[in-house]
Amino acid sequence: MRNHTSTATRRILIVIRRLGIGGIEQATLTLANALAGQGHDVHLLVLKGQPKQTPASNVTVHCRDFERHASRTLPGLAYLLLSRTLLKALLPGSGFVWQGRLVSRYFQDFLGNLETEHGKFDQILIRGQGAFEMLWKVDDPRCWRVVEAVTGRFHHRLLCHWLTRTLYSGKQVICVSQGVANELSTYLGGCGVSLQRQEVIHNAVPIDHVRQLSKANVMPEILSPYLVHVARLVPVKQQSLLLEAYHQARQAGLDMPLVMIGGGSERTQLEAQAKQLGIDHQVHFLGQQENPYPWMAQATALVLSSRCEGLGLVLIEALALSTACVATDAPGGIREVLIEEQQRLIADQTPESLAAKMLEAVNDPVKVQPAWAERFDEVNICQRFLDLIAPARVTSDTAMEMP
Template structure:
């Protein structure tokens, strides 16, 4: 069973869909539990989807509504940042009951994966030994004081954790060490990428043809993706003789600001804002390079997708998994987070194209990643099997 708060179009949701579909394709029965709203994406028909707003359900009874009002009007204001504690207290118990119902109908679950901070908070009291918290990034940090340590302990103490990269694993461990919180065990398992599906999608002609050679950027238009730096670097690269256009695929709160910045930099006639595209792969496959300027990337799935299409990547150095994705010759295209360094990376990418090696992307294959998750089930069950024998 894989659990997440919402099933939208973001990175966590896409990675969850890929894993669920890959596990189902490998012959496993997969349950996907969405805790808020209806799925925007639809997984494979072989994946069993449950939409249960456990939080709202808990408020339907008189006792549940009384607890909700008590926590919201008294406990949360009294203890700052503790809202998830009181909410999760009842939601975790309801989740345990839901798991029991599922097992009575379908059979025993082997593994439960809870993905993302929002789901962690709703289900912080779940103690089922088959459960793993899958961490995409260390978000929702609490202050290093008595209250912060208590809140951190509630989310992580003695839990089993999977990080999507070694970088995230190290980042999480540093945070937990600072808070004096220990976890039961920790592993790093990368997100899987469906290479064949991406290549098939990339074969379609792009709806908007781009005149001449171009670079591509695919991300939400939000501050953490640092597109202001991207535009400043591109403007500098153009001043230095770069003839390429820049195609930006994605939408978000920063779009108007970025469009204004491109005008102020005098590059608006060379930058194409295409907005959100359900299928960005035709542009990614036809670009001379993908450029990423993020402050942080848990793994950097868009980099793996570009490599799967044979497109080299330029990226700014940042915490997370970028160094695990861009290896060997690609390391020379990881730059400092300055306009000058990123502009130089763009020039290097187009002047000396790097041939993408199959081994660079095989590490993220669905078959390999599914196997790593299944190995965790086997590791946990070996002692029990031996005792039973």
């Protein structure tokens, strides 16, 4: 399915704290590449470190550590030392407030120089909690904060409302799922904070590219049938719950291995758990894989055991490969991705329920419909972002016809 597309070239700046290998980073790259592929002038600003992934050649990448730059001046260094010692200690959780004041000022100077060189930007997208905190003081009608998950809770009773108001009050926000939007609204309402505007735009998935990558030859080759899990090995993904559920499913008759793709802090502990449960010969830990799609495409089902998911990109990718999904009923976008018949494979967050759904996926398979993934096609999602650009913001030097 395709929506109408914009005929004017836009100039768009996307800001992210780090460009690593997580879901936020992948969604950022997908959007940047897709917009650039449509002929828009896309710039990607990384605030910390060097990118671990490379966007398309027609995306202009800038790496600027404004905090480090500030520390090279005597006033900047004095300010940072004061904020990290005295102010942060006196007002717990407020470190980002003082850091953001300084970084936001440097960002505004950088933006001015960038626009002098390239022309005015029509839209500025700040993605992820880390980038919000560093640029909280940036007040620009072209600017949208993209909320991937509601992580910005502050637990200090006396400071919570002030810190939340600092971060969100009067801002324009895009949530990556209605579940995230509902959670954010509830949290902000409890703090007495109002947004200027809130929209819901799902993350995009490069469906054709995922399908192409799935055809690659990979090692180790694991013969079907098997179940697959693809995620960072970190507490929020609850792989401990997954292993316990898989153990119970095997006791109930499941006779296929579990392939675990991903790296992270929990791997050693999870390998020990698998051995303790006596399933270490049936669970294959493949570590981080640059291209997990061949294993996903050949799997009987993908299993996700997260405590929460902003949207669940890996579920969309699995659906694009016609692989059914089993997932825990987590806050966020799970039920926006897994719709219609797929919802019968959503489990409660207990080993017993997840084990039962794994068995159901094997014994009574869901036939994946192409439309379930195509809703997240790049063209459709890009247009949602472009539709947010007010006509008055289309500058004369960018209002040209696309070739």
